[in-house]
Amino acid sequence: MKTKMRILPLVLLCIISFCCSAQSIQWQEIAPGVWKGIAGTPDTYNLLQAAGTTASPALQKLPKEDFPLDAAEISFQLNNGKTYLRFPLVEEEQLFGFGLNFQTVHQRGRIMQLHMDHYGTSDNGRTHAPVPFYISSRGYGVFVNVAKYIDVYAGSHVRRDSKNPPPVQDRNTDDIWNAHPYSDAVEMLIPAQGAEIYLFAGPKPMQAVQRFNLLSGGGCLPPRWGLGFTQRVHRLYNAGQVRNEARLFEEKGFPLDFIGLEPGWQSKSYPCTFEWDKTRFPDPAGFIKSMDSTRVKVNLWTNPYPAPDAPIYKQILPLTGTHTVWNGAVPDLSIPEAANILFGQFEKAHVKIGVSGYKIDEVDGYDSYLWPDVATFPSGHSSEQIRQTYGLLVQRYSYDMFRKNNARTYGLVRASNAGGASFPYVIYNDNYSHQDFITALINSGYAGVLWTPEVRASKTAEEWLRRFQTVCFSPMAMINAWSSSMQPWTFPEVAPQIKAVAELRMQMMPYWYSEFARYHYQGIPPFRGMSLEDGFSQGIKKEKVQASLQENPYEEAVTQEVKDQYMAGEYLLVAPLFTGQTSRKVILPKGKWYDFYTGKLAGDGEVITITPGMDRIPVFVKDGGMIPMMPVRLHAPAKGEKVDLEIRHYGDKNGSYQLYDDDGETFDYEKGAYSWRKLTMEKQAGGEWKGAITKPEKNKINTVGSVTWRHMAP
């Protein structure tokens, strides 16, 4: 508040003069290694406020760090009603983040407008999670807590008065002339009279990411069943068909933890009634009960725009925006009462009879479906603000509803933003490039969101298998067959391999669950890019393109970057193959890495070329890595059910791992009902390996049955 007060008179001066000079930001350390700065007079509505999350207590327990930049080099300026921000860059510094990008990982040099939208095949800032957060390879992070469209110039432009100006070249004769002269700053344009900014220390990039995630409450902790397999059925399936689908999974021995119903469960969709269709689902409660009895939970598709026929329509109408979406009203969810009405209906009609979660569609874009920016809302928040935060709001209030019922949920959402890390939702979209899906998985880890490279359909068995393999190494292992009606066994020639990797997904549940616990309690993203991994130093290469000036008039270089391998949890490096690929390069960070399946040494801080065949997705384990696994099962363990574990260990180094445990279904962990147990594997004098597990913490839950130890050696 002090900062605000001091700057206010200046702001007024600027508004009057329409131009003022750069000012430095006053920073306040709000947690160890986390500073908050106020530029000008920020909007009162921002991303963290929309998300409504409170910081994780873990944030205060991180070690103290120095302010990671020269504060004098960070400046802002108020001009023409906007806020201009400037952050310094040094040579060789690399930038990551700026939301859920699909084609690029390295962001230095790029220009975007962070704008909530579907991904339209270009990384221009329009995406399902346009998170205004970036991480530097130098080990700090910057977050601009603004719910507006932010223009970002991520080291793309040069000021006349730059302290580190690029050399002036003559294009007529200098071969080294470059269309993009060196730039020493990230600049942002914020359409507001100020901005709230957070700066996160490292010392390593990972710690900056952790601090960012902890600020929004830590990552989400899904129920155990959320990490099993999920199938979304054809949009017009009726209760019998859905039950039959689940039965087929059981009969054929394919894992299935929850099933997703698409629009046809509703009496009307686009716009939606949120009511069960009486023809297709005459007895919803009975249907869900019978599904539950087969250990398959039910997830419901919806978008949040009530049809005139919806029972809540009249009640919510005064709390909706001026414009419609497919003739549905647009609840102003920044008004809690609107959220109460909408999710009150959800609770009554769905959650109370056992619905486990939602797929909340069309809260991102694209422009011609969503409300336009000329819409106004009863809260007085601009259409732009509502657009930037709608994904957060639907997650927040639906999550609150589940919390009230003490049942964890895990669902899908098409839009999120900064502050949403703690919401148990996975982002998806309509795009279907397998390559882009993997790049998005990498970028999700820089953005505090989860992403699924969902499998929808495939033209060939190879594609079906390759996609399936990657989705099993992602936050949500899903087939979305809403229009294709495809099933895991649709291509019989690869059905055994599909089953094998689905079973592996289930076996690895203790690992996945612990990794999500690390996301929740420590802010470490379970799926993330290689740049957050120690010892990975692959930078970007700019390659001159050998095209004529005709085709490339500005002699643009092409950026070569690693965007097809990622880290899954503490120890695993995943290097998927795409259709048509038979071999690929894998960049192994410093140290020894082992084949996940055989334990064989794969390489030591080097680039390897692998030709792995079709059956398995290449996965590598860090030296000393430990992976807790359970027996193959078709469903996640029930609440409190004891499960036997096999702890795998890889490499030469002694291993250690923190295994997380709780009831897997409720919010009791928030009251302390959880346990971390340390697993260790140590080489004995005789050369044999010996594993140990600590006792469950006092008064804490224990679902671990027998433990076997397995040193993986070829």
Add this chain to the structure above:
Amino acid sequence: MKTKMRILPLVLLCIISFCCSAQSIQWQEIAPGVWKGIAGTPDTYNLLQAAGTTASPALQKLPKEDFPLDAAEISFQLNNGKTYLRFPLVEEEQLFGFGLNFQTVHQRGRIMQLHMDHYGTSDNGRTHAPVPFYISSRGYGVFVNVAKYIDVYAGSHVRRDSKNPPPVQDRNTDDIWNAHPYSDAVEMLIPAQGAEIYLFAGPKPMQAVQRFNLLSGGGCLPPRWGLGFTQRVHRLYNAGQVRNEARLFEEKGFPLDFIGLEPGWQSKSYPCTFEWDKTRFPDPAGFIKSMDSTRVKVNLWTNPYPAPDAPIYKQILPLTGTHTVWNGAVPDLSIPEAANILFGQFEKAHVKIGVSGYKIDEVDGYDSYLWPDVATFPSGHSSEQIRQTYGLLVQRYSYDMFRKNNARTYGLVRASNAGGASFPYVIYNDNYSHQDFITALINSGYAGVLWTPEVRASKTAEEWLRRFQTVCFSPMAMINAWSSSMQPWTFPEVAPQIKAVAELRMQMMPYWYSEFARYHYQGIPPFRGMSLEDGFSQGIKKEKVQASLQENPYEEAVTQEVKDQYMAGEYLLVAPLFTGQTSRKVILPKGKWYDFYTGKLAGDGEVITITPGMDRIPVFVKDGGMIPMMPVRLHAPAKGEKVDLEIRHYGDKNGSYQLYDDDGETFDYEKGAYSWRKLTMEKQAGGEWKGAITKPEKNKINTVGSVTWRHMAP
């Protein structure tokens, strides 16, 4: 002013309350059929002000018309610091315009942000001329005179309180469910506290376009030589090579009126010095003199960003923006003194020794080359405002310089905007889709700009010829060989056809010149879309796509529209073919149409399919059409030179045409030194045709030699 004063207190109220209700606009008739409306408090800097043009006196002479819309249905709202505009639409109404689009002609239903930029292969509002002007098929036009990025929802969205709401459908079961419900309004979001708006009556769409063009001074009138042929040579050619190029044209008998030098004429480029390179051009004045002696004028490429080495650098530096473009400074051309310094250098070093014009590059985009929106400028205008108007400013001040020297110019520019119709510049870009180029030619006529589908290079003789044929039926007949070094005769197998169409271009000069005069004096675009033609009633068709939901999840229909034929002047319909095409459909408006080459009846208000062969571009003439032509020549007539004419007449109807004449090179026409002469062709009692030409107006120039009359009949 009255309007402003009345609304001001309301504006303040709105700013305080952050939301206010819709208000109607007070309209003032400023010319017959032209109304100006003020919403809120508009920015003081706008497009017309940047262009600095004054309305053509012809604007006041147009007939009086009724206000073309229900004023009560036009409203604005001030909200969150922005202006929301709303204009009504009725069923079947079609919209055209919204700037230089490249892929679409019909704009109803589209969403764009009108944003100065290069065309990036999608019509999203980012283009070289993001003109905030649209024309309705109902015969009115709307122009929003704002130099900001304007969000346009051209009949794409539905308000809850719509008076003409679309039917609510259920996607689950209704086959006619539509992802885009019917919308009854154009809405715009203007990032300013108000807007100045112009409404133009028809009664036909063409008259709305004319009024718009006349408001910005009428269309440009190029010198005669500008309508001849132009070749742009390789970027590093020296004086000898350029002279040789011109000699080759002369020797081979290919027309050539002006030649364009690319960056290498400057001592340094990217950033630019604006000085001749002493090695490649040791004697610039002598070089130009020698070119002039062969009747070939010289045009110079440049961008406007001075290098630190430029002689004007130090002087202009205080008048430049904070950011650089390729290390060059960015003159704030909204400050007249900055323009004086820049164009003072141009005048001294180029124009005074006979340079005829410029190709002014890189004043459009794209974002990573131009100054960022965080840049500030000494005028206090925002970067956004400077960006939207930079193309206007370079045209305005360079044109002023030529006017001062009483020598007309005709050049190229990469950016323009509303208000620029009177500037003698043709827009071009780096894109190279022949199809998009034709669609842009169509759209140029709705935007008050000129566009050239320039020929740069081709892989095949067929492509070379097809492109060449269309560029000869465009505002500037040009090969741009800056990197390809190609020449008209590069493909010997089509060189005769190339020569034939280049010669035709020259022969038609009296027609082209008169058509540009109509653009100047009456505001009728010389090249334009079919929708402005009487009797052309092709609407748009929405076709359901037979793709799976997998590939087309929202069941988007595809719009089928006519975007490959256009009107060239009063009487000609051009229907180009693209590489690989051997036949095509042509939609002939109501009435009889004749083959341009043979005079044969082609059809009567119908869709015909033609298979014209390679040699000629299909061109059709309206019944009664008259085309004045001159003999084949390699260069445009000199100032005052008398030229013999052949007047062609087509069809059954008696013909009439207004032939324009002046000295072809100076601005003396502005003082009245011009002449309109009426050509008529009438069928005599005996069936033979007789032509007549009126005398030149008193005291007016006359460059017409002998006149022969030719009724074109097969």
